[in-house]
Amino acid sequence: MSLRGTTGSRGRTAVDGWSLGTRLFVSQAVVLVASVATAGLVAALIGPSLFHTHLLESGQEAGSPEMAHIEQAFTSTSVVSLGGGLLVALAFALIVTWYLTRRIRRPIATLADAAHRISAGDYSARVQIAGAGPELATLADSFNQMAERFGSVEDTRRRLLSDLAHELRTPIATLSAHLEGLGDGVVAWDDSTLAVLQNQAERLARLARDLDDVSRAEEGRIALDVSVQSSASLVERAVDQMRDRYAAKSVLLVGDADDSEVRVDPQRIAQVLDNLLANALRHTPSGGRVAVSAHRGHGGAVVITVADDGEGMTGEQLAHIFERFYRGDSARAHDEGGSGIGLTIARAIADAHGGRLGASSPGPGHGSTFTLALPGGSDAHPSRSS
Ligand SMILES: Nc1ncnc2c1ncn2[C@@H]1O[C@H](COP(=O)(O)OP(=O)(O)OP(=O)(O)O)[C@@H](O)[C@H]1O
Ligand SMILES: [Mg+2]
Incomplete structure (x- = not known):
């Protein structure tokens, strides 16, 4: 045979x-x-x-x-x-x-x-097998699940590429227009031109950095270096980091924390808090107030909240803000450089810690609150790495 x-x-x-x-x-x-x-x-x-x-x-x-x-x-x-x-x-x-x-x-x-x-x-191919015994039925089920997974990976890949092309278009168009203008003598080489070019170059560089993080986040492989930290030190560091930017826009930034401890990667949590505070600053007008607080919650978890009294969000925005490359209309209109990846990465970091990041808002004009729940210091949560 x-x-x-x-x-x-x-x-x-x-x-x-x-x-x-x-x-x-x-x-x-x-x-x-x-x-x-x-x-x-x-x-x-x-x-x-x-x-x-x-x-x-x-x-x-x-x-x-x-x-x-x-x-x-x-x-x-x-x-x-x-x-x-x-x-x-x-x-x-x-x-x-x-x-x-x-x-x-x-x-x-x-x-x-x-x-x-x-x-x-x-990837839409599916099989229906009935009456051929449990083994073939299980095989058909596994096959369909595999096809589903292939399909969603392919969808993600396609959307990522189209989102990426979209994100690259604006800075590249701005850079090309200015370089062409400089070449033709229509645009003068002055501080403002330099600032525009630097701004767009920085935007491209940040996009490249964020993309690496976002692809790791989507594949669920974010490297963590976990240790026990006091909540107060995390809040203090985040507030210190942002103090000058808040002062420049005349937005009040206050922080408070109890004596709780968390098992986290301090660098990664700082990355999350920096994004939440940068978002709050971007969406809070001068004279507004942003509060960061950390307190022991239910079941030993520690809850860090970032609450602002700024623009707030609609239900529609709330439903999408954690999606990759999503930016609310006002953020797009302002074109303030955000690429809409920050919250996607922040949520993936929270998930990797065994925690949770959520958002709420009473509606436009009534501010927003982001809530980060993390495992308490005594919880045994394995550190993950990739
Ligand atoms: N505090 C807030 N108030 C109102 N809207 C917010 C707030 N935080 C986030 N958003 C909305 O969520 C969107 C997504 O936020 P995210 O941090 O993911 O992206 P970004 O800040 O626009 O860009 P990036 O963080 O990648 O630089 C924002 O564009 C904005 O519309
Ligand atoms: Mg952001």
Whole structure:
């Protein structure tokens, strides 16, 4: 029995060899022939002498023509019945094999066809298999889940590329326009031109940095270096980091914390708080107020909130702010350099800590509150790395 694989012109592997039905039938036939041969051999070795003994006991004379005839009849009857039995059994084996093959071959062909469609890039391929037994049903389920996962990875990849192209377009267009203007002498080389060019170059550099983080976040592999930290030190560091920017816009920034401790990667939590405070500053007008506070919550968790009394958000915005590259309309209109990745990364960091990041707002004009729940200092949460 040989199996050779060759790649066909459409990239599909053509396999030579016996079909499933033939293999099943041959294996059944081998078992049947072996059984009948064994039965025949045993009957040939034991049957005649036993039969001969019985004939003598019944009063037949040894060597008489009757006895020879009866023994001849016994032998031919045994051969005919064993042979007939074998033929009937083979016929049954053929029917059963045909039936089994039909039941198995159809779902396998369906699976093979769907797998071929997926290999050709059609991730919508799904299989429905009923009445072929639990093993094939499980295989079909796993296959459908695999197809679903492939499809969503492919969707993410496609959206990421189109979002990326969209994000790159603005800074590149601005840089090109200014460089062209400089070349033509329409734009003067002064501090404001330099600032625009630096701004856009920085925007591109930040996008590249964020993209690395976002792809790690989407694949759930954010490296953490976890240690026990006091909540107060995290809040203090975040407030210190932002103090000057808040002062420049005349927005009041206040922080407070109790004596709770958290098991976190301080750098990563600082990254989350920096983004939340930068967002709050961007969306709070001069004279507004932003408060960061950290307190022990339910079940030993520590809850850090960042609350502002600025622009607030609509329900629609709240539903999307954690999506990659999502920016509220006002943020787009301001074009203040945000690429809409900050909250996606922040939530992935919270998830990686076994925590949770959420947002709420009573509505536009009524401020927003972001809530970061983290495992308390005594909780044993394994550090993850990639
Ligand atoms: N405090 C806030 N008040 C109102 N809207 C907010 C607030 N924080 C976030 N948002 C909305 O959520 C959107 C997404 O925020 P996110 O931090 O992900 O992106 P970004 O700040 O625009 O850009 P990036 O953080 O990547 O520089 C913002 O564009 C804004 O519309
Ligand atoms: Mg942000």
